[in-house]
Amino acid sequence: MKRAGRVYRSYTAPAAAMLILITSVALIFNSCGEPSRVHITGHIEEGAGRMLWLDKLGVAGPVPLDSIELGSNGRFGFRAGLSTPAFYRIRIADNNFVTLLAEPGERINIEAEASSLPGTYRVEGSEGSSLLKKLNDRLVETKRQIDPLVKEIVELEEGPGFEEEEARINHELEEIIRAQRQFSIAFILDNMESLAAITALYQQLDDETYVLNQTRDIQYLKIVAESLMKIHPGSPHVRALAADAENQERAYEAYRFAAMAEQSGNVVTTYPDINMPGTDGGNISLYSLPERYKLVFFGSSLNQESMQFAHDLIPVYNAFRNRGFQVYQVSVERDREEWLRRIEFSELPWVHVVELGEGSFSAAQAYNVQQIPANYLINRDVGVVARNLSVPELRRRLARAFD
Numbered sequence: 001m002k003r004a005g006r007v008y009r010s011y012t013a014p015a016a017a018m019l020i021l022i023t024s025v026a027l028i029f030n031s032c033g034e035p036s037r038v039h040i041t042g043h044i045e046e047g048a049g050r051m052l053w054l055d056k057l058g059v060a061g062p063v064p065l066d067s068i069e070l071g072s073n074g075r076f077g078f079r080a081g082l083s084t085p086a087f088y089r090i091r092i093a094d095n096n097f098v099t100l101l102a103e104p105g106e107r108i109n110i111e112a113e114a115s116s117l118p119g120t121y122r123v124e125g126s127e128g129s130s131l132l133k134k135l136n137d138r139l140v141e142t143k144r145q146i147d148p149l150v151k152e153i154v155e156l157e158e159g160p161g162f163e164e165e166e167a168r169i170n171h172e173l174e175e176i177i178r179a180q181r182q183f184s185i186a187f188i189l190d191n192m193e194s195l196a197a198i199t200a201l202y203q204q205l206d207d208e209t210y211v212l213n214q215t216r217d218i219q220y221l222k223i224v225a226e227s228l229m230k231i232h233p234g235s236p237h238v239r240a241l242a243a244d245a246e247n248q249e250r251a252y253e254a255y256r257f258a259a260m261a262e263q264s265g266n267v268v269t270t271y272p273d274i275n276m277p278g279t280d281g282g283n284i285s286l287y288s289l290p291e292r293y294k295l296v297f298f299g300s301s302l303n304q305e306s307m308q309f310a311h312d313l314i315p316v317y318n319a320f321r322n323r324g325f326q327v328y329q330v331s332v333e334r335d336r337e338e339w340l341r342r343i344e345f346s347e348l349p350w351v352h353v354v355e356l357g358e359g360s361f362s363a364a365q366a367y368n369v370q371q372i373p374a375n376y377l378i379n380r381d382v383g384v385v386a387r388n389l390s391v392p393e394l395r396r397r398l399a400r401a402f403d
Contacts, residue, residue: 038102040090041077042110044070050092050114054078057087057099059240074114084235085128085195092117099136101128101196131196135187139203139211142180146205149173177205184211188220192227198241221245247365271296271376271383272366274330276353279340284328284353291380292324293401295394298364298374300332301342306373310348312391316398317350323402326351330363332372 044052047070055062065088068076080088082104090110091097098117100108108129112121118136123129153169156162188197201221203211212220225242232238250272274296275285286296297313299306310329317327327350333339339354355363367376377386377397386397 036083036104037079037081038086038088038104039077039079039107040088040100040102040110041107042075042112044074044076044092044117045111045113047074047092047114048072052076053089053091054080055089055091056080057089059236062089070114084232087195087237090117098123099132099199100126101132101194101199102126103128128194128196131187131191131194132199135184135196135200135203138180138183139205142176143205145176146173149176177211180205180211185220188224192224193231195228195232195235195237197224197228198237201241218245218248221248243365247368250366271378274328274353274363274366276330276355276363278351278353279343284351286328289326289328289351291326293320293326293398294378294380295325295327296367296376296378297327297329298332298367298369299329299372301339301346302333303372307342307346309373309375309391310346313394314348316391316395319395320398320402321349325398325402328353330355332364 040054044050050070052068052070053064054066056065065080066078068078070076078090080102082102085101085103088100088102089097090100092114096117098110098112098121100110100123102108103126106126108126109124110121113119119140121133123133149169149172153166153173156165156169184200184203187200191197191200201212201224205211221241222245225238225245228235228238229242271286273285273287275283275287278284286294295313297310299310301307313327317325329348329350329352331339331343331352331354333354333356336354336356343352364372364374367374374388375394376384377389377394379385379401386393389397
């Protein structure tokens with residue numbers, strides 16, 4: 001562990017960072033024809049006058065379903081229709097919420113304090129929600145132990161005994177994180193038939209670090225996905241988990257193959273292909289581009305940062321396009337015609353393909369894209385050599401490569 005920055009690192013961010021909240025949604029509240037309901041009631045102490053929201057959580061993001069202004073007694077009640085287990089969230093603010101895992105027909109009761117819903121809540125009437133609370137409480141305690149040690153190591157002054165102190169703190173951190181990891185694995189193995197296991201798979205110690213962050217942890221994604229697909233094959237959370245498990249395994253196999261090839265001296269192509277419609281409607285394969293270096297650029301014409309990156313990229317593209325460099329831009333869009341108009345207006349001179357829709361995007365999942373814009377620099381002969389380069393970094397990298 002290094003002193004600079006965070007003292008722990010993750011191996012990978014699972015492609016469904018879309019799964020991380022496991023708290024996202026696109027359901028219909030109180031709709032007719034659904035075979036059952038969930039009733040969520042409770043009391044929020046010192047919540048008078050505060051707005052309390054009910055969200056449904058799915059793989060596309062949280063969707064507000066209902067809200068209520070808390071009265072002087074702090075009591076509330078919500079109802080929602082559902083046919084399969086689903087994740088919900090009651091919140092006072094985006095950073096002050098409680099996540100629930102509801103089953104059809106459950107009557108869930110919540111007691112909490114308005115100042116800190118996650119730190120004070122109690123839940124009854126829902127086995128899945130009780131499991132989520134167990135996960136939440138343990139992670140909160142782990143972070144409580146980690147935070148002062150992180151602060152201590154950042155503030156540690158170099159001098160006599162520095163290395164010993166640094167080693168001591170890092171050892172304590174490793175033991176705390178190891179204990180959390182062991183807890184999470186035991187929880188997953190004990191609850192593979194509950195969607196709560198999905199939450200355990202994607203818990204994070206911070207914005208960059210997953211509790212389960214080792215290569216071999218892909219096995220837990222697989223076994224939970226296999227178990228839940230037998231019980232809840234129609235759940236969007238389960239389907240997203242199964243897709244992520246497959247993508248993670250594919251990425252690992254590519255990594256392992258590349259490492260073996262490097263050791264043996266073989267030259268191989270180790271990056272996933274993308275084969276999607278271009279501006280003329282015909283598919284363009286990433287593998288078909290002959291250039292020695294290719295920048296796979298994920299963005300959207302609706303995203304200002306993506307468009308700014310594309311604009312800044314033009315001079316670099318023009319400088320190296322005749323020396324063996326190509327840009328393959330993958331745009332995630334809602335409307336093809338609007339995308340074509342924006343591409344034409346922006347005069348971006350490289351290869352463009354598009355993936356339309358509002359759900360999960362296969363190309364982005366194949367490259368484990370967590371947010372846009374994102375980019376991957378590919379050497380045709382060896383695979384991905386860098387990712388998320390700034391434009392100046394890309395220019396320097398290409399200048400070294402072609403000189």
